[in-house]
Amino acid sequence: MALGTTAAVALVGLSGHVVEVQAQLAYSVPGFVLVGLPDTALSESRDRVRAAVLSSRIDWPNRKITVNLSPASLPKRGSGFDLAIAVAVLAGSGEIPAAGLDRVVHVGELGLDGRLQPVRGVLPMVAAAVASGFRDVVVPTADVAEASLVPGVRVRGATTLADVVVLHGGTPRSVPDVEPVRPPRVGVEPRAAGDLADVLGQDIPRLALEIAAAGGHHLLFTGPPGAGKTMLASRLPGILPDLTETEAVEVTAVHSVAGTFDPGAGLMTRPPYEDPHHTATAAAVVGGGSGLPRPGAASRAHRGVLFLDEAPEFGQRVLETLRQPLEHGELVIHRAAGAARFPARFQLVLAANPCPCGKAGGKGLGCSCTPMARRRYLGKLSGPLLDRVDLQVHVEAVGKDGMRGAPGESTEVVAARVRAARAATRERLTGTPWTLNAQVPGTWLRERFRGRWAVLRPVDEALDSGLLSLRGADRVLRLAYTVADVGGRGEPTAADVGLALTLRTGRPV
Structure with a gap:
């Protein structure tokens, strides 16, 4: 009987937990058993690991193999355990020297040809490993840039399973010649936010936007279509200050788990901006999914802006689920497989028309909506939700005078005032746990x-x-x-x- 041990990381929400991967090889009827509360994707790793080992021209041990993922009570999901399972099995069979492998974290998915595929959530995984005292991490080559963002870790990349065997002192008969995996760019391309000078007129809404940025306040714009509500909301991220290093790591970790992070650009240093469509489900906005949930738009907007255009068109359930993050700055999502916590300290910006047809402003002469339809439309924004929105501003339609007037202040000018206002706030709140007036x-x-x-x-x-x-x-x-x-x-x-x-x-x- 032989035993090989190494380490991997399980993610529950954004919390990483180091998992000990033990492989026992016994002289008995050949078989492969995986225990330790794996999900379906992880259970399938038995076939992927075996195929990858054989494709790497390494002998597969003809024994009864039992792989345990400890602690067994922790739910484990995804294909990121493939590499650790393969290394533990090969260490148990003697293909890799077993000494010291228990202090090395292995993260990666295996292809049937032995190539290492990148996985989501590498940044929080590596950060959890470092927090637990691990310093050596092996990841797919495509994930090296993201893993290297964590300070205090020695990251080694590999293209194939055979490369990992060589890395740990093994001697495969030959290394198969395969091309490294080059995954498609999954990061969301930053959209041009535009300049605040593009907004014509609207002195009061512009002031409200500046105050919201300076104090971290939530904001509601109401007004007719075409008045500039969406344009104003899209300019808010531009006048917000850069993220601090701690905030950048938090935001990047969320987007890493969500699969919307481009590691080639480094840490995300600008506040994110999310604007889901009004047909989005509650799971898409606040997070969810089968098994352990994934972050939704509210978590991806952490330390940034969540904009809900045509807010009354969103489902009532979607709007009410936002009350928890507005109050506590995080989302706790419970599923049968466990609960996951995601940070969600965003600035909420809502935009709404005065009625379904949008023509009830002013004298409302062109409005065809019944009084009942108007009440039902705006009634979707409940009192408890609106009570948590600090600024509630009406945006009037711009007339010819506003269209021909001089442009307003630029984003750069307003952003400088916002930075100065936040500096004054921090000075006043020195010695307290708060950094913004909204807190x-x-x-x-x-x-x-x-x-x-x-x-x-x-x-x-x-x-x-x-x-x-x-x-x-x-x-x-x-x-x-x-x-x-x-x-x-x-x-x-x-x-x-x-x-x-x-x-x-x-x-x-």
């Missing part, structure tokens, strides 16, 4: 206003009249601080509070 709890804000209650008179009146809930009042205070930061003031004035209330409720103070 600050109401208790802390109200304490800052103690002794200056007169400034909050419009908020008090809105509370008394039922225009604001207590949660809405706290969001007005957050907005007031962002307005002050954009204006270069240390503390909000009565005018700042009034503007914040107007941007929140759409009613002038």
Whole structure:
């Protein structure tokens, strides 16, 4: 009886868990058994591994092979365990020296011809291995660039299984001549965001966009078709600051698992932008799928912008599932095979027409919708959802004066003010766990206003009249601080509070 051991990594959501891969070869009736809670794709690795070994001109051990993936209680899925299983079996049969293999992580899918295929989620896998004390990782050549983004790891790439045998000191009779796998580019090409100067007129919506960027606030645009709601939303990522190194690793890990990351471009340093179509399902937006779920658009928008155009056209279930990430900054998706956590701290931007036909603005003379249809249409945006959206701004149609007017400020100019406002916010919040005004709890804000209650008179009146809930009042205070930061003031004035209330409720103070 012989035993070979190496390591692989299982992903549950974005959390990586190092798995010990043990292969026992016994002198008994030949067979191949895989245990340790594998899914269907992983169970099929028995056939892939055997074919890859034979295609690599390496003798297949004619014994009873039992491969255990420990811990056995952890669900394991996908084809990324193929290479580790093959290495463990070959170490047990003596084709590879077994010494030291238990401290090496192997990740990769095997083709029937022995080639190594790239897999999703290499970045969080390697990061989990390093966090567990492993320093040596072997991956397919196509995944070397992505794996090398993790500091403190020695990455070695291989094109074929025979290359891995040679890498570990084995001596195959000959190395088959195969071309390395060159997968198609899976990264999403960055779209041209355009410049904020392209937006004509719309002074108030532009100000709301700047305030949203400076404070990390959620935003709702309502208005007729063609007023510029989509154009404004698409300009928001351009005025957001670059991601920090920690944020870049988080965002890149999500896109690695989702399969939308191009490792050749390095870490993602710009805030992502996701705009799913209104026909998207809940699984497409918040994540899901059979077995263990995958990240959806909300997680891919982590540290960036999630834009829902024609928001009332989305399914009610899709909209309501966004309440959890808006409140907690993460998504927890439960399935029969287990629960997965995905980060989802995004800025939500909603756009909606005033009615199904979109002509109810102004006097509404051209609108053909019944009052019931209007109520049903906007009623899809529930009160609890809208209560979590700080800025709610109406976008009027641009007339001839706006079309012929001078262009507004460019993205570069506005982005500089946003960076300055965020720097002021960070300085004020030094020593706290928060970095943006949108994250600050109401208790802390109200304490800052103690002794200056007169400034909050419009908020008090809105509370008394039922225009604001207590949660809405706290969001007005957050907005007031962002307005002050954009204006270069240390503390909000009565005018700042009034503007914040107007941007929140759409009613002038």
